[in-house]
Amino acid sequence: MQNQHLEQIVIVGGGTAGWIAAAAMSRLLGPAVNITLIESEAIGTVGVGEATIPQIRRLNGVLGLDEDAFVRETNGTFKLGIEFNDWGHIGERYLHTFGDAGINLASLHFHHYWLRARAEGNRASLWDYSLHHKAAYAHQFGRLDRVGNTSMTGLAYAFHFDAGLYAKYLRKHAEANGVRRVEGKVVDVALVPETGFIDSVALERGETISGDLFIDCSGFRGLLIGQALDVGYQDWSKWLPCNSAMAVGCESTQPLLPYTQATAHEAGWQWRIPLQHRTGNGHVFCDEFTTEEKATDTLLANLDGAPMGDPKRLRFTTGRREKFWHKNCVSIGLSSGFLEPLESTSIHLIQSNVSKLIELLPTRAFDPSNAAEYNRQVSHEYELVRDFLILHYHRTDRDDSEFWRYCQNMSVPDSLTDKMALFEGNGLLYKDPEDLFRESSWVQVMVGQGLMPKSFHAMANRLSSEQLTSFLADVQKLIDRATQDLPGHSDFIAAHCAADLQ
Ligand SMILES: Cc1cc2nc3c(=O)[nH]c(=O)nc-3n(C[C@H](O)[C@H](O)[C@H](O)COP(=O)(O)OP(=O)(O)OC[C@H]3O[C@@H](n4cnc5c(N)ncnc54)[C@H](O)[C@@H]3O)c2cc1C
Numbered sequence: 001m002q003n004q005h006l007e008q009i010v011i012v013g014g015g016t017a018g019w020i021a022a023a024a025m026s027r028l029l030g031p032a033v034n035i036t037l038i039e040s041e042a043i044g045t046v047g048v049g050e051a052t053i054p055q056i057r058r059l060n061g062v063l064g065l066d067e068d069a070f071v072r073e074t075n076g077t078f079k080l081g082i083e084f085n086d087w088g089h090i091g092e093r094y095l096h097t098f099g100d101a102g103i104n105l106a107s108l109h110f111h112h113y114w115l116r117a118r119a120e121g122n123r124a125s126l127w128d129y130s131l132h133h134k135a136a137y138a139h140q141f142g143r144l145d146r147v148g149n150t151s152m153t154g155l156a157y158a159f160h161f162d163a164g165l166y167a168k169y170l171r172k173h174a175e176a177n178g179v180r181r182v183e184g185k186v187v188d189v190a191l192v193p194e195t196g197f198i199d200s201v202a203l204e205r206g207e208t209i210s211g212d213l214f215i216d217c218s219g220f221r222g223l224l225i226g227q228a229l230d231v232g233y234q235d236w237s238k239w240l241p242c243n244s245a246m247a248v249g250c251e252s253t254q255p256l257l258p259y260t261q262a263t264a265h266e267a268g269w270q271w272r273i274p275l276q277h278r279t280g281n282g283h284v285f286c287d288e289f290t291t292e293e294k295a296t297d298t299l300l301a302n303l304d305g306a307p308m309g310d311p312k313r314l315r316f317t318t319g320r321r322e323k324f325w326h327k328n329c330v331s332i333g334l335s336s337g338f339l340e341p342l343e344s345t346s347i348h349l350i351q352s353n354v355s356k357l358i359e360l361l362p363t364r365a366f367d368p369s370n371a372a373e374y375n376r377q378v379s380h381e382y383e384l385v386r387d388f389l390i391l392h393y394h395r396t397d398r399d400d401s402e403f404w405r406y407c408q409n410m411s412v413p414d415s416l417t418d419k420m421a422l423f424e425g426n427g428l429l430y431k432d433p434e435d436l437f438r439e440s441s442w443v444q445v446m447v448g449q450g451l452m453p454k455s456f457h458a459m460a461n462r463l464s465s466e467q468l469t470s471f472l473a474d475v476q477k478l479i480d481r482a483t484q485d486l487p488g489h490s491d492f493i494a495a496h497c498a499a500d501l502q
Contacts, residue, residue, distance in 0.1 A: 004363040006033055006212045012186055012201060012224060013217030014039025016049055016163060017333020017350045019170035021215050023063055024354045026177035029361075035178070036209060038201065040185040045167060046219055046334060048247055048314065050273045050280045051079065051260045051344040052158040054098050055436075059351045063173055071497035073169050074161035075276040077256050078489060080136045082343065085263040087449060089397045094448030095259065096343075097132035098156035100440040102475045108459045110475075111443045115427050115456035117468055126447055129472065131155065131479045139255045141489040147482045152475075154482075158344070160260065160273045160280075182209065186218075189228035197328045197366070198224060212364050215357075216331040220338070225321060225331035232322040233337075239390045239412060240318040241289075241403075242268050242340050246296050247282035247312050251305030258489040262342060265298050266290065267403040271341065276499045278308055284340055289403040316340070324378045325371040330357055337382060342392060345385050348436065353378055377434070384435045387416040388445070395420065395449040420451060427453035 009025060011018050014037055022037045029035075060070060070076070081097035088094075102110030114126055127133040131147065135155060144154035175181060184203035192199045200210040201224075216224035225231045237243060252275065261272040268285030283299035296311050320337030324330065332353045339345055356377055362370040394412050398404035422428050423446050429439045463471060487495070 004365050006361065006364060008211040009033055009035045009213045009215065010201065010209055010211035011035065011037040011215040011217055013037075013219060013333070013335070014167065014171070014181070015045035015217060015219055015333060016167055016170075016347055017219075017335075018215075018217035019167050019174060020059070020347075020350050021217060021332055021354050021357075022174040022179045023170045023177070024059065024351075025358065026174050026179045027063055028358055031178055034180070035174075036180045036182060036211070037174070038182045038184060038186060038203070038209065041183060042185060045163070046314065047163055047312075048245070048280070048282065049163045049341070049347055050275065051082075051160050051271070051341070053344055053348050053436075054156045054158045055348050056158055056351065063170075065173070068497040070169065071159060071161070071493070072499050074159075074165040075499040075501075076159045076161035076497070077274050077276060077493060078141045078258050079158045079160055079260060080132045080141070080155060080258045082260045082262055083136075084392070084445075084448060085261065087262075087264045087269075087392060087396060087398075089450060090400065094444065095127060095130075095133050095136060096441060096444045096448065097127075097130055097136065098158065099130065099132040099153060101126045101133075101444070102129040102472075103150070103152050105471065106459065106462065108457055109427075109429075109439055109443070111447075112427055112456040112460040113463070113468060113471065115453055116460040117472055119456070120465060120468075122469075122472070124472070126444070129475050129479070131482055134479050134483050135486055136257075136259045138483065138486075139257060139489050140483060140486040141258045141492045142486040144482065144486065147478050150478060152478055152482075157258075160275055162275055162277070182207075186223060189224060191228065195327070196229070198228065212328065213362070214329045216329055216335045217333045219334045220316065222321070222331060222335040224329045225324075225326060225335055229326050229329055231326050231331075233317070234319045234322060235317055236319040236386060237317060239386065239410065240340055240393070241286040241406065242284045242318070243316060244287050244292070244295070245282045245284045245314045245316075246292070246299050247280070247314060248299065248303070248310070249278040249280055249308040250303040251308065252276065252278050253304045255488060255490045256493065260344065263302065264398070266401045268295070269342070270299060270302055272304070276493065277501050279304060282341075284342075286403060289401070289406070320379070320382045323371075323375050324353070325357075325374045328366055330374070332357070336378075339382065339385050339389060342389050343385070343437075345436065349381070349385070352381060352436075380434055381436065383413075383415070384432060384437070387413055387419070388437050388442070390416055391420070391445055392449060395446065395451050397450055420446070424451060424453055426455040426457060428457065
């Protein structure tokens with residue numbers, strides 16, 4: 001049998017996407033494949049992307065990273081969820097935590113028991129039964145896999161980190177695994193005339209780099225997939241209208257919050273990401289509903305500390321490539337599409353796409369079925385995340401500005417309408433096996449945005465009223481006990497992974 005395995009992989013771009021791809025592929029494919037990464041310091045990276053979701057811990061596991069060292073070297077902090085302020089209603093907030101509320105009982109999701117208790121007059125909120133909620137608002141953090149010997153899961157967590165330091169950290173690992181880094185600007189892409197495949201890329205200083213597989217991690221410009229191969233872009237702005245962000249760091253405040261904050265404004269929202277050495281802030285907005293000047297003023301008026309430098313404008317179009325993989329080029333990261341950072345999903349999508357690419361790695365014959373399956377899986381993944389993001393904008397009582405009236409009244413994909421209707425009936429959810437967000441995420445955001453089911457599943461009636469009351473009280477006792485000994489988030493960092501800030 002002829003060995004047609006890939007020998008040369010060329011990655012164009014050294015932002016988070018390029019270095020995740022390089023680190024993971026070099027680790028998993030070993031020295032049999034030569035990996036070259038080209039990046040241009042003169043062009044630089046997008047420089048944002050600092051909040052993550054728990055799946056990143058799987059990537060860390062694959063890369064064999066020591067978690068404390070990783071947090072220390074990236075000036076990181078821990079994250080238990082995202083606090084949404086003023087989204088469903090001005091003055092209201094909820095925490096989309098990474099954990100489940102309560103405990104599922106007899107294969108029925110906890111929220112059905114909570115809904116039944118509410119119907120019987122119990123006024124407790126869903127979050128009164130959330131371990132993550134309690135720990136987050138007490139500014140606590142610890143590594144807790146399970147609550148005692150019960151079926152309640154412990155703390156699921158992710159990280160906040162400095163994007164620049166993260167790319168450097170990954171670079172160190174990738175280079176140690178044999179990745180060759182080339183500094184330089186790609187100025188030309190040569191295609192094979194008969195097939196339209198990419199043959200090589202040419203650098204400004206004259207060097208030519210050939211490869212079997214090219215990974216486009218060149219950011220929003222989509223140098224290979226868009227500019228060279230002319231693959232189009234599906235624009236989703238009609239559902240996710242924000243198209244800009246003003247970003248600025250500010251002085252860090254104590255205690256370090258173990259969650260991201262997302263505060264809705266008149267024409268968008270503002271993130272707040274606590275790091276050890278600064279707080280990252282950005283106002284995501286739609287420039288059809290406000291001006292850059294107003295957006296900047298709002299950003300600066302809502303900082304917790306003194307700004308560090310001038311706010312930087314970033315522009316984007318929410319959507320995705322028509323094809324993520326075309327010919328011998330796979331786009332990963334911002335070159336493949338953009339879903340705004342509301343649920344911190346972009347770095348996860350990079351990681352997930354790299355993992356799918358490794359699973360579906362082609363031979364040099366480039367059978368079209370590999371690309372077709374990859375494109376199917378990634379498109380579906382993008383669409384599921386898109387629907388979840390739209391939910392935050394669309395299900396709102398806010399009608400205090402043009403922007404929110406637009407979001408409230410826009411027509412949304414049928415897939416989301418159906419999901420909301422099913423939940424509104426009696427709290428049911430259809431779980432797509434490929435959905436990144438679990439039932440518990442959908443429930444928290446639907447309820448948090450103000451979508452309350454009219455009823456609950458009949459199985460919740462299996463408990464007598466007394467049994468229900470005692471079950472709910474037991475859940476709260478477990479949470480109280482589990483949080484009793486948890487350290488403060490800042491103390492945990494000081495003890496295990498304090499960055500060297502000298
Ligand atoms: C406002 C905003 C907020 C965000 N917040 C989050 C968040 O909280 N969480 C999250 O997960 N994600 C977030 N993201 C997304 C995240 O920033 C990106 O997914 C991530 O940084 C990956 O970017 P990238 O590597 O694809 O592109 P970039 O960082 O733009 O890197 C592109 C690379 O390509 C190189 N390059 C480009 N052209 C050439 C050329 N001609 N020759 C050689 N090299 C070239 C550049 O030098 C650079 O190294 C956010 C994005 C935006 C816009």
